[in-house]
Amino acid sequence: MAIIVCGGSNLTSSPSRLIRAQHMIPCSSTVRRSALVITPARCISNLRRSFPSTFSVPLMRYKTGSRILPSASGLASGILRPLPISSVMLYRQLVPSAVGISGAARTVAVDMNRNIDNVVRCGAPSGRALPKLWNLRNLRPHMSRKYCTSLSMLAVVFSLHATGFPADPPKSERRVVIVVWDGMRPDFVSEQNTPALWKLARGGVIFRNHHAVYPSATMVNGTALVTGIYPGKNGIIANHVYRPEIDPHHAVDVELPPTVKKGDEVSRGKYISVPTIAELVQRARGRTVIAAAKSVGLLLDRQSDVGTAKNCVTLFAGNAGLRARSGAPDSIPAEIVPSITATLGPFPSGHLQQDAWTTKALTDCFWKDGVPALSVLWLGEPDLTQHESAPGSPASIAAIKSSDENLAAVLSALDQRDARGRTDVFVVSDHGFSTIERSVDLRKILNDAGFIAKTEFNDQPKPGEIMLAGNGGSVLFYVTGHDETVTRRLVEFLQQSDFAGVIFTKEPMEGTFALGQATIQNPHGPDVEMAFRWNDSKNKFGVPGMIDADWQRKAGEGTHVTLSRFDMHNILIAAGPDFRHGEVDDLPTGNTDLAPTILRVLGITAPQKMDGRILSEAVVNGEPATAGLKPETKTIEATKDFPAGRWRQSLRISRVGSTIYHDEGNGTFTPK
Structure with missing residues (x-):
């Protein structure tokens, strides 16, 4: 956000002077995005006439000696307070406070040599250097002193990382x-x-x-x-989901750029809702x-x-195949990649080398x-x-x-x-993480049992057909048309299988938990979600945690996404x-x-x-929000009886205050 304070006929009576001022102060692109311009009412017509596109933003009018917003403390804290304006005090009162200088301001521009002392005396933090302090005359040495003096009321420009006045700037020194x-x-x-x-x-x-x-x-x-x-609630309920409005034929990888782009298009920018x-x-x-x-x-x-x-x-x-061919990752903004590869070389192929x-x-x-306020390093290993x-x-x-x-x-x-x-x-x-004990080809198993189960729709799906979205240790089932008969038959088939662990359903069904019990209820959620069964036996390396998993990996390899304690x-x-x-x-x-x-x-x-x-x-000196709170742990169960036996599933949940945590869940069918 650019905040421009300007006044006096010296500046605005001549459009050419304002044009030159815009070139001298590095904010023109910022002004085009968003700006708050504070100016005498008599100057507004000149500004709009000279810069119809740049100054298409609202202009705040004031009269010399009246009260306007914001104040110096307002710039630092986001609290807007009235500020008495006079040409003598303009610099002192609009230069941000110490908090603003260290935590908010990215550019401070002052027009004359004699005003730099005022800025340092009135606004600079004790013992700290200003982030950037520019004498406008020094920005363009070829400009005349007379011209620099004519800018005496273009007081302060801040290039901020915000489109408004946030209520809580980050602690200036803290990094995460x-x-x-x-x-x-x-x-x-x-x-x-x-x-x-x-x-x-x-x-x-x-x-x-x-x-x-x-x-x-x-x-x-x-x-x-x-x-x-x-x-x-945030919208990302699995790695692979079926969203027909994004791709009517396949389950999609939720993080790939084409998926994210299309997801934003169909959700008006709310692919991730928060x-x-x-x-x-x-x-x-x-x-x-x-x-x-x-x-x-x-x-x-x-x-x-x-x-x-x-x-x-x-x-x-990016996508592994594309990355291998391009030799470079993706980025936002895209133009940073060449400079990184020039320094570090191309993105390597080995997992450890990529990290x-x-x-x-x-x-x-x-x-x-x-070091910025927030850094995230995500290692693949x-x-x-x-x-x-x-x-x-x-x-x-x-x-x-x-x-x-x-x-x-x-x-x-x-x-x-x-x-x-x-x-x-x-x-x-x-x-x-867990080790795969058995790979389960669900599509084949379901089709052999009389269902129409697919991982790809070649044409318009028919009512009752099931799209499978495999996620390793869990599978999402989307029943075309939400056919209740097919959905119920599917659930009962899974309950009598030897691989189902915990089953969640969109609609209430005997022997299942609601999707909400797993905090995955969502308008785009599946009709049925199943976590595979697991046990605590050891793999060949002596590591406990064995699971059944979907068709994407074979026995002996590793995966996750069950409700095993080793995954959760x-x-x-x-x-x-x-x-x-x-x-x-x-x-x-x-x-x-x-x-x-x-x-x-x-x-x-x-x-x-x-x-x-x-x-x-x-947290050091943290408010004792959890003082006196004892974690609550409970196990919920769901059962269903069949002529051949009983299905039983359980889910252990811990709670601290209103926050819940899933400890583990499993299920089994016990024959009579």
């Missing part, structure tokens, strides 16, 4: 860094496997009872992590950087407002000019390797050690910039100036808790209540 280890199980954190993480944990807080949201999938948990909202923390930080005039070695990065910062996202970057891996490249992009490129070789394999252990090395590089970069003392670091995983429990460690030292938090926590906690340490108020809670018990 989130490092995501995709698919990291808590039982693999050790001094031997993860020395950097182990050391960080000893100086911070270990959240020993941390949870993913269900479905325990990357895109679902990535979105929940940055919104603080359950999947059913803002992410990156967007909220941007609205509060903070800079953000997302660097993801996986395609989930596109969901972490929607950059829905070009004005607030200025100087903010999102780097993410290292992405880490260097963050520390060496995006942090070159300082150990998830990608565990999918190929199962948890506990030598390759998976090597991948975990690689992620630890990347964390060490991030911490070292903070140390080199003398930023550790003002940076809170979160290390979190999106979900846990993941890691969270937080360390930094806002967190207690050397403590263990045994209260239930979850990925939805990160967003409200991060906003709290940054001093930003969320625009709406989040489903997650602030982790007050772990």
Whole structure:
């Protein structure tokens, strides 16, 4: 947002002078996006006549000596207060306060040498340098002194990262860094496997009872992590979904750019229905950087407002096949990729190498000019390797050690910039992991049983046909026309199978849970969702957690997305100036808790209540929001009797206040 204060006939009586002023002050593009122009009423006609497109924004009229908005404190805090105006005091009262200089202002322009002293004396923070202070005469040395003097009432231009006046700018010195280890199980954190993480944990807080949201999938948990909202309300309910308004023939990958673009088109920009923390930080005039070695990065910062996202970057891996051919990831804005590849070389092909490249992009490129208010580094490991070789394999252990090395590089970069003392670091995983005991070809099984089940519609689907959206450890079933008879028959078939774990349904059905019990109720949700069965036996590497899974991977490989305790429990460690030292938090926590906690340490108020809670018990001098609260844990069950036996499923749920966490769920059919 550009705030332009101008007055006096010297400036506006001559359009040529104003044109030259616009060239001298680096705000013309910003003005075209949005601006608040404060000017005497007599000058408005000149402004509109000279700049019909640039000054198409509302102009605030004032008379010299009257009271206008905003004040210096208003610029810093977002609270608009009346301000007495006079030509003598204009500079002193419109230059932002110390908070504004350090946390909000990106450009301060002052027109004459003698006014720089006023700015420093009245507005600059004690002992701190102004971020940028320009004498307008120095911007264009060839301009005459007479011309510079004629700009005596063009007082202050601020280029802010906001389209309005946010109520809560972030704490000027505080920084937050989130490092995501995709698919990291808590039982693999050790001094031997993860020395950097182990050391960080000893100086911070270990959240020993941390949870993913269900479905325990990357895109679902990535979105929940940055919104603080359950999947059913934020709109991302699975990695793969069937949305006929997006693609009538196939289930779609929710994070791919064509899907996101089409999703925004059909939802009027609400593909993700709530803002992410990156967007909220941007609205509060903070800079953000997302660097993801996986395609989930596109969901972490929607950059829905070009004005607030200025100087903010999102780097993410595109479709694997396209990435392999192009040798580069995708980014917003797109033009940053060439400069990164010029520095780091092309995006490599190996999983570990991709993580290292992405880490260097963050520390060496995006942090070159300082650590922003919010940074997110999403590592693809150990998830990608565990999918190929199962948890506990030598390759998976090597991948975990690689992620630890990347964390060490991030911490070292903070140390080199003398930023550790003002940076809170979160290390979190999106979900846990399991080993596939059996791969289940559901399409074949259902078709053999008389259903019409497909993973692709070649033509217009007929009533009763079923679209399968496989997600590894869970499958979503979409019944064309929501045919009640077919849906009921499908549910009863699954209940009598030897692979179903927990079944959720859109409409109430005996022996099932409602989608809302899993916080995945949504207008675009499936008619039926099934999590596969699991057990706690060990794989060949001695790691517990075996599951049945869909047709996409074979037995012996790894995957997740069931309600197994090994999929639903993941890691969270937080360390930094806002967190207690050397403590263990045994209260239930979850990925939805990160967003409200991060906003709290940054001093930003969320625009709406989040489903997650602030982790007050772990914050230094935090309000005891959980004081006296005891976690409640209960197990719900659903059963259905058949002539051949009984179906029984259960779901264990923990609760702290109004926030719920899914511990585990399973089911079985017991023959008579």
